[in-house]
Amino acid sequence: GAVVSQHPSWVICKSGTSVKIECRSLDFQATTMFWYRQFPKQSLMLMATSNEGSKATYEQGVEKDKFLINHASLTLSTLTVTSAHPEDSSFYICSPLGPRETQYFGPGTRLLVL
Amino acid sequence: AQSVAQPEDQVNVAEGNPLTVKCTYSVSGNPYLFWYVQYPNRGLQFLLKYITGDNLVKGSYGFEAEFNKSQTSFHLKKPSALVSDSALYFCAVRGQMDSSYKLIFGSGTRLLVRP
Numbered sequence: 001g002a003v004v005s006q007h008p009s010w011v012i013c014k015s016g017t018s019v020k021i022e023c024r025s026l027d028f029q030a031t032t033m034f035w036y037r038q039f040p041k042q043s044l045m046l047m048a049t050s051n052e053g054s055k056a057t058y059e060q061g062v063e064k065d066k067f068l069i070n071h072a073s074l075t076l077s078t079l080t081v082t083s084a085h086p087e088d089s090s091f092y093i094c095s096p097l098g099p100r101e102t103q104y105f106g107p108g109t110r111l112l113v114l
Numbered sequence: 115a116q117s118v119a120q121p122e123d124q125v126n127v128a129e130g131n132p133l134t135v136k137c138t139y140s141v142s143g144n145p146y147l148f149w150y151v152q153y154p155n156r157g158l159q160f161l162l163k164y165i166t167g168d169n170l171v172k173g174s175y176g177f178e179a180e181f182n183k184s185q186t187s188f189h190l191k192k193p194s195a196l197v198s199d200s201a202l203y204f205c206a207v208r209g210q211m212d213s214s215y216k217l218i219f220g221s222g223t224r225l226l227v228r229p
Contacts (some may be wrong), residue, residue: 006157027188034217043219043221044158046216049214069198097215101213102160103217105150105157107157108157109156
């Protein structure tokens, strides 16, 4: 149980383009979704928290207009990196809040912006 | 302020030997404590968590962790390490009264089990 999928698993894009990452909870519903990014050999950095049907709450220093989060349903959330630049290259991980108030994590999406 | 410390960047053990990955925390009120494991280029996998009750928590893949309130620690243990246990391990905490459900993560400890 508590399976989370992310798509795509990796993406390479040109600078200035937008990239959408999908996160799905396959066998549970998630009212709350967390999005993280992780740099090599570092811990996870929380970017934002979203609740289904509401606007996301962004952590300090995270640009809400660059990282658009949509949590339209209890099983799907998307993160769109708009006008991506090389410094946005990172590993992005979603984490729906699942059964027994435990965070479960997607397999991650590696983004490389050229 | 809430925080998690994993004092060891890396832990090296021989296969078959017991392993311990250390974690201490600071949180307002009583904690919920978690351990996650991350394999290369993968997301985090849930191992175990402490909510309340028995201080010794058993989790996936033979791992267990012991909650010690007086020492504010939640060390991860396994009696006999496997080479396949080699991965990056994260300890995380949140306050039981924290309605945001946000986790505070440690910096991670890389476990290397040699054959």
